[in-house]
Amino acid sequence: xxxxIPVTILSGSLxxxxxxxxxxxxxxxxxRDIAVLVNxxxxxxxDAELIAEGSELDVDDGVAELSNGCICCELQDDLETAVVRxxxxxxxxxxVVESSGISEPAPVARLFxxxxxxxxxxxxxxxxxxxxxxLFLDAFAGETPERRGTVEANADGDGxxxxxxxxxxxxxxxxxxxxxxxxxxxxxxTDLCTDAELDEAEELVRALQPDAETIRTTFSxxxxxxxxxxxxxxxxxxNDLPGWKRALAEAGHSHGGDGHDHGAxxxxxxxxxxxxxxxxxxxxxxxxxxxxxxxxxFHPDRLADALRDLPSGVVRSKGTVWLAGNERRVVIGQAGPxxxxxxxxxxxxxxxEVERDMYRSNRPELDWHDEHGDRRTELVFIxxxxxxxxxxxxxxxxxxxxxxWTDSESLTGxxxxxxxxxxxxxxx
Numbered sequence: 162x163x164x165x166i167p168v169t170i171l172s173g174s175l176x177x178x179x180x181x182x183x184x185x186x187x188x189x190x191x192x193r194d195i196a197v198l199v200n201x202x203x204x205x206x207x208d209a210e211l212i213a214e215g216s217e218l219d220v221d222d223g224v225a226e227l228s229n230g231c232i233c234c235e236l237q238d239d240l241e242t243a244v245v246r247x248x249x250x251x252x253x254x255x256x257v258v259e260s261s262g263i264s265e266p267a268p269v270a271r272l273f274x275x276x277x278x279x280x281x282x283x284x285x286x287x288x289x290x291x292x293x294x295x296l297f298l299d300a301f302a303g304e305t306p307e308r309r310g311t312v313e314a315n316a317d318g319d320g321x322x323x324x325x326x327x328x329x330x331x332x333x334x335x336x337x338x339x340x341x342x343x344x345x346x347x348x349x350x351t352d353l354c355t356d357a358e359l360d361e362a363e364e365l366v367r368a369l370q371p372d373a374e375t376i377r378t379t380f381s382x383x384x385x386x387x388x389x390x391x392x393x394x395x396x397x398x399x400n401d402l403p404g405w406k407r408a409l410a411e412a413g414h415s416h417g418g419d420g421h422d423h424g425a426x427x428x429x430x431x432x433x434x435x436x437x438x439x440x441x442x443x444x445x446x447x448x449x450x451x452x453x454x455x456x457x458x459f460h461p462d463r464l465a466d467a468l469r470d471l472p473s474g475v476v477r478s479k480g481t482v483w484l485a486g487n488e489r490r491v492v493i494g495q496a497g498p499x500x501x502x503x504x505x506x507x508x509x510x511x512x513x514e515v516e517r518d519m520y521r522s523n524r525p526e527l528d529w530h531d532e533h534g535d536r537r538t539e540l541v542f543i544x545x546x547x548x549x550x551x552x553x554x555x556x557x558x559x560x561x562x563x564x565x566w567t568d569s570e571s572l573t574g575x576x577x578x579x580x581x582x583x584x585x586x587x588x589x
Contacts, residue, residue, distance in 0.1 A: 165284040166248060168256045168273055169388055172266045172339040173291030178349040179259060182291055182381035186257065189385055196253040198243060241272060241279055248282040255389050256283065266290075267342050267399060274396040285394040290343040290373075291381065292336065294362050295353040300333045301365065301476045301497045333497030333589065337477055340366055341403035344393035345374045352379045361545075365476060368448045368543045370403065403479075448476075450543040453556055456533050458485040458566070461574020463559035468493070468500050469587045470555065474547035480540035483508075484576055485561045485569035491576050493540060493586075500587040504577035510534025 173179045183197055244256065260269045266288050273285045340346060346366050351359055363375050374393070376383055461484050471478070478495040488511040489504045509520045510533065517534075521527060527535060542552065561569060577584050 165282060166253070166256055167286035167390060168258060168283050169286055170258050170260055170266045170269050170288050171291065172260045172289070172343070173347075174293065174296075174335050174339070176296070177291040177293040178347070178378075178381040179291050182347065182349075182383065183257065183259065185381055185383065186385055186388070191385060193255055193385065193389060194253045195255050195257060195389075196247060196251065197257045197259070198240075198247070199259045240269065241277070244272075244283065245278055255286070266339065270342075270394070270396070270399060274399075285396065287388060287391045287393045288342060288344045289347060289388060290339040290345070291347045291349055292340065292362075292366075293350055294348045294359065294377075295350050297336055297365070298354065298358055298362055300336060301473075334494075334499050334501075337369060337496035340369045340373070342399065343370055343373050345376065345388070345391070346370070347381065347383055348375055348377045349381050350379065351377045364448045365545075368450065369477060448543070448545050449549070450541060451549055451553075453480075453538065453540045453542065453553060455483075455538045455557075455560060456530060456536070457560045458483045458536070458569060459538065459559050460485060460561045460565060461487070461572055461576050464556075465575050465586055467555045467559045468495070471495065471500070471587075472544075472547040472552070473498075475542055475544035475552075477543040478540055480538070481505075482538045482540065483536045484574070485565065486572040487576065487578055489578060489580060495587075498587065498589040500585070501583055502576050502586055503583040504580055506580060508534060508536045510536055 171179055171182070183199065186195060187197060240258070244258075247253075247256070258269055260266045270285050270288060273279055273283045348359065348362060348366070354362065359377060366373060366375055376387060459482055464482065464484070475495070476497065479493065481490050481492055484491055487504075488507050490506060490508060492503050492505055494501050494503070509517055509527070512520065521529065528537075529535060530537070540556075542549075561572070565572065575584055575586060
């Protein structure tokens with residue numbers, strides 16, 4: 162039985178330089194026979210001299226064989242069927258999958274890591290994100306970069322017919338999620354940035370994904386050895402890659418309420434003003450993070466106001482909030498100017514006693530407060546040039562007062578109340 166084929170999963174927003182990188186890899190493959198799976202063959206523009214004689218693109222199977230042994234394939238059906246057919250019908254050393262049109266690479270990675278016919282043939286080697294470094298910096302500098310449309314030409318020739326799926330998502334959301342779920346970040350278009358700006362961009366990447374390697378490039382010129390056979394992906398760690406999850410874990414927590422709330426019992430009045438839950442990444446450019454935890458619910462309207470007034474220096478925030486009058490856990494996700502809220506399952510404390518006891522018996526590590534159960538707020542904030550004390554005070558002011566707490570069922574606000582429902586709190 163042959164060895165599994167290593168897979169490099171490539172992500173990046175429109176115009177970042179993914180197509181240029183794919184062309185570069187196909188041209189500079191060296192001794193490797195690479196298969197590249199793309200969403201739209203027409204965007205790749207492989208040099209004509211690389212097309213093997215007698216192997217012009219077959220519209221039926223969407224495969225072009227190149228004279229250097231590589232293969233360029235168009236995704237014409239579901240991804241699982243495509244990669245299985247490719248492995249069964251072709252011989253190659255490595256596969257590159259373009260995950261354009263998908264907000265982040267995790268769903269693609271899971272296809273190759275779950276027990277399936279795909280996992281029997283392939284193994285994920287590295288998650289690579291291509292970043293338009295100039296746009297990345299502008300997105301978190303108080304500016305709102307213009308999104309490139311799917312038919313708009315750009316310097317990299319990086320069109321993407323599947324990107325319409327992301328058309329309603331802010332660019333900052335997409336870039337942050339792709340960086341958070343990466344093993345290696347190609348910082349492209351460095352010629353448009355100063356050395357100081359590149360250092361700042363690297364620091365932001367490190368805050369969002371502490372273990373990611375970075376490569377500075379122009380025109381996506383990367384040594385293929387930096388992208389292939391690296392073994393950087395660990396399927397057991399994919400859910401813990403983002404920096405905000407690391408911050409929660411290092412503060413003695415795990416996202417979702419399974420950690421331990423050291424010294425934060427009770428409500429806001431005795432919860433962490435000593436900043437014992439403070440975490441500082443490297444501060445060359447002032448990138449810091451902290452975890453805000455409270456056992457008192459937020460007033461929905463005041464929290465919405467506080468979130469809308471977040472300083473521009475806050476690059477990323479994420480976590481679960483306890484809202485007065487809402488018995489569902491609400492997850493807040495902020496990336497630059499964009500803030501969204503999604504309602505998840507109910508607080509275990511809100512369930513009938515039999516169900517509540519069953520959940521608690523099955524999760525002995527669950528942090529449980531005698532009065533409030535598992536209800537609490539845990540939010541991580543990552544950014545530069547913001548005043549932590551001022552932000553903490555603004556959030557504390559959004560908590561309910563004792564009087565409001567006694568009548569909290571009457572409080573309403575702009576947050577979702579049904580499981581799976583999502584609302585936009587702030588848009589670019």
